[in-house]
Amino acid sequence: MPGVLATTISVTIEGQQRRRQDVVSKDGKFLFRGELNDMSKDMLAENRAKLDIKDAPATGNLNGPITVVSSRTLSARYAKFA
Numbered sequence: 001m002p003g004v005l006a007t008t009i010s011v012t013i014e015g016q017q018r019r020r021q022d023v024v025s026k027d028g029k030f031l032f033r034g035e036l037n038d039m040s041k042d043m044l045a046e047n048r049a050k051l052d053i054k055d056a057p058a059t060g061n062l063n064g065p066i067t068v069v070s071s072r073t074l075s076a077r078y079a080k081f082a
Contacts, residue, residue, distance in 0.1 A: 003026055006022070008022075009022060
C-alpha cells in the first residue's frame with residue numbers, strides 16, 4: 001500500500017507463537033496495529049463460503065442482504081457463572 005511500511009512481528013513464548021502486523025506511515029507519524037484489509041474486496045468471502053447454514057434455525061427474510069451468524073459455547077470460562 002502506498003505511503004506505509006508493513007512488517008510482521010513474530011514472538012514465541014513457552015512454545016506458543018504469536019504474530020502481529022504493524023504498519024507505520026512513511027513519515028513516521030502514525031503506527032497502525034492489526035490487519036490491513038483491502039476494502040475494495042469482500043474480505044469475509046472465504047470464511048462465509050465455509051459456513052453451512054442450510055439447516056440452521058432462522059428468522060426474518062432468508063434472502064435479505066445481511067446474514068448474522070451467532071456461535072455460542074458453554075465451555076467458555078465465563079459461561080459456567082451464568
